[in-house]
Amino acid sequence: MADPIAVLVEDDAEQAAVSREVLEEEGFRVRAFDALAPVLDYLQHPPELIDLFVLDRRLPVRLGDNASDELGDELLTQVNMDYPDACIIVFTGFASIDHVQQAVRGSVPLPEHEGVSVDRISVLQKHQSLDFRDRVRQLRGLLQSLEDIELVADGGSAMSEFHRRILRRLAHSYGAVSVTAYPLEGGMTDAAVWRCELRGPLGPVGTVVAKQGKRGKVAEVRLTELLPKAFVATGIATVTGLMAGTPLHVFQVAGDHPVPLMELLGTDPVRAVEVVRPLWQALGAISSQHTVQRVEEICAPLVHWATLAEVLEKHHVSVPAGSLTASTAIGVRHGDLHPGNVLSVNGQAVLIDFDSCAYAAGGLDPVTMLLSTLVHPDSPIRGAGWPDAARIEAVFDTPDFGAGHPCEAWFRGVHDWVSECCTSDRERWVLVLAYSGRQLQYGDVLGSPDVMERVLALARWAARKLTE
Numbered sequence: 001m002a003d004p005i006a007v008l009v010e011d012d013a014e015q016a017a018v019s020r021e022v023l024e025e026e027g028f029r030v031r032a033f034d035a036l037a038p039v040l041d042y043l044q045h046p047p048e049l050i051d052l053f054v055l056d057r058r059l060p061v062r063l064g065d066n067a068s069d070e071l072g073d074e075l076l077t078q079v080n081m082d083y084p085d086a087c088i089i090v091f092t093g094f095a096s097i098d099h100v101q102q103a104v105r106g107s108v109p110l111p112e113h114e115g116v117s118v119d120r121i122s123v124l125q126k127h128q129s130l131d132f133r134d135r136v137r138q139l140r141g142l143l144q145s146l147e148d149i150e151l152v153a154d155g156g157s158a159m160s161e162f163h164r165r166i167l168r169r170l171a172h173s174y175g176a177v178s179v180t181a182y183p184l185e186g187g188m189t190d191a192a193v194w195r196c197e198l199r200g201p202l203g204p205v206g207t208v209v210a211k212q213g214k215r216g217k218v219a220e221v222r223l224t225e226l227l228p229k230a231f232v233a234t235g236i237a238t239v240t241g242l243m244a245g246t247p248l249h250v251f252q253v254a255g256d257h258p259v260p261l262m263e264l265l266g267t268d269p270v271r272a273v274e275v276v277r278p279l280w281q282a283l284g285a286i287s288s289q290h291t292v293q294r295v296e297e298i299c300a301p302l303v304h305w306a307t308l309a310e311v312l313e314k315h316h317v318s319v320p321a322g323s324l325t326a327s328t329a330i331g332v333r334h335g336d337l338h339p340g341n342v343l344s345v346n347g348q349a350v351l352i353d354f355d356s357c358a359y360a361a362g363g364l365d366p367v368t369m370l371l372s373t374l375v376h377p378d379s380p381i382r383g384a385g386w387p388d389a390a391r392i393e394a395v396f397d398t399p400d401f402g403a404g405h406p407c408e409a410w411f412r413g414v415h416d417w418v419s420e421c422c423t424s425d426r427e428r429w430v431l432v433l434a435y436s437g438r439q440l441q442y443g444d445v446l447g448s449p450d451v452m453e454r455v456l457a458l459a460r461w462a463a464r465k466l467t468e
Contacts, residue, residue, distance in 0.1 A: 002161070004143050006052040006136075008032045009039050009075065010091070011060055011067060015126060019054055019091075022133050026140045028052065034063045036071050043082070048162040049244055050086055052139060053079050057092035080121070085110070085241045087139050088121045089132065110241050111172060113142035146242070150178040163192055166212060166243055170250065173239045174198050176205045184209070184260045184343065193340070193352065195258060208236060209258065209343070213247035214355045223332050223357045226286050231279050233343070233352045251352055253345050261342040261349065265373070265410060266380030273413035276342060279349040280366070280417045288331035288362055290423065295466070296322030298427060299434030301335055301360040302368075308437040315440065317459050319433070320466045326426030329362040337365040338372030339379070363422035367431040370414045371458065373407075375451055377444050381407060385450060389457035396461055397428070426466065433462035 006028040010016040016032060023030050028051075033039040036059050057072035069092075076090060087110060109117035118138050124131055149168045153159045171179040176198035184193040191212045198205040224232050233251035240247050264272045296305035303311075305322040312319050334341070335356030343350045358364075373379050374387070386405060387396070395401050397418075402411025422428040436459035439445045445455055 003027050003029045004051045004140070005029050005031060005047060005049060006054060007039065007042075007050055008054045009034075009036075009059065010054070010056045011035060011058075011063060012056070015056070015091070018129065019132070022129075022136055023052075023054070026133075026136045028136070028140070035060045035065070036075055037062050039075065040078075043079075048160065049165060050083060051143060051242055052136070053083070053086060053088045055079070055088065055090050057090055082245065084245050085120070085243060086245075087118065087135075087242075089135055090121070090123045091126050091132075092123060093126065110139075111142060111169075113138065113145055118142050143242070146172055149176070152178070152180040154180060154182045162244065163212075166192075166246070166248055167194065167196065167210070169241065169243055170196060170208075170210055170239055170248055171198055173237070174200075174205050176200050181210075184258065191353075193260070209233060209251045209253045209352060211249045211251070211352055213238070213249050215244070215246045223286075223334060223351075223354055226332055227282050227351070230348060231282050231351055233350050249353075253343060253350060253352075255345040258343040258345045258350070260340065261344055262339040262376070262378050262380070264344055265339050265407065269407040269410040272339075272344075273409055275344045275347060276339075276349045277413065279342065279351070283334065283337075283365055284362075284417075284421055286331050288329035290327070290329045292325050292327050293330070293361075294322060295320075295324045295326055295426060295430040298326060298328055298361045298430050301333070301356075301358040301364060302431070302434040303438040308434060311437050311440050312433075312459055312463070315456055315459070317456065317463050318467070319437075319463060324426065324430075324466065326430065327424040328427045329421075329423050330359055331362065333358060333360040333362075333364045335360060335364065335368075337369050338376055339369070340372075340376060361423075361427055361431065363418060363427050363431050366414060366418040366421045367428065368435060370411075370418060371432065371435045373410065373414070374454055374458075375439055375445060381405075382451060383448075387454065389453055392454070392457040392461055396458070397432075429462045429465040432458055433466065436462065 006023045008016065008019055008023065008030050010019060011034045020030050020032060055072060055076055058067045058069050059072045059075065060067040061071065079088060110120050122135055146168045149171045151164055151167055167179050167181050178199040180197040181194040184195055193211045195207065196210050197207050233253050236250045236252050238247050238249050261272060261276060264275065299305060299308065309319040335358045341351060341353040343352055373381055376382060399412055399415055401415065402408040418428065436455050439455045445451050
């Protein structure tokens, strides 16, 4: 592992040199800045992991400008919000009680190291050099204890430093000294899923499924409380701390060898439909309120209408007025349902992700299940050159769409679910348009000509239906 990164922001050259020396002696790579503007530029595109911020409270916008406490407080507020699990040390000339209280408000300790909790935010006066060194050394010891954990990555593919940190952080939270991680295909490229076997000094600790959550995202709608327990992976914990603000959701799943639905779709699409159909029925049984909404409201859980129009106009797809109305049924929906969010456990479909739950249209989940099969990075169909634009234009949204394809049974099954859940044609069309437009913001779609053509064909089809 490369040495961890510390960001140092200090406009006093002498103080900056002293702080830098301490950080480097303790094994940190230092990214040093002398004012507010350059560090804000840097943080727009930072590396994956920043473990420590050392901030001067009194800063100028640029070196040579007048410095003020307000600018330092502005930086602290932003760092605290954007990096809610990094360690922060603030230097101030006069550590007032009010400032200390403001700095630590809402702060939680980092993981323990050698039985002692590491403070996430500390406020020091500049003469407290020994205290500064102690805090830096304590954090470096904690980071080393994570690195000491053995990680066995099964699957043969290279793993990023960020994912290695996540898995070691998981092991640390359970007192394990070794973790073997088996990737479960189907998670988005930035939201991986693993089956993890944890071992302690005296033997096995347990086996769990761990899914990378969305950075800074906390689900506000509790779908887990509305579905039968058989369809929901039992949540054990959410692990945070020293993971670039990313939560790690930990689930207990019955069965030793859960199979991602995405994998089953590629090997046995008929079985995939059989496994997931009871889950579809359970989702459809959740109480809904029939109503009429503007199409811009229906697509809001996927993308804002103004953003949708802006994105599609770049690709010469005209978006109709968002004030068009459509009949729909509003209820609690998963919000991001695709085969990568479902495991087959002993033949039972189990949901493992709830970050995007929302009150939304009844067609949202079946439409995202259908379209994600065509564009998801791990889908066995994504790179197959099917369907082309002509087929989408001719038979999309009919039972014949998948005719002749190896996954025909899957597409027929999902088409039936879409038909059952959509209250109106407009509801279905606007959800297809919104999902397609949202995909055009993702690098993996923009970087694949075949997928781009497919997504644009879907968007053009849906926009034409709406305008007709």
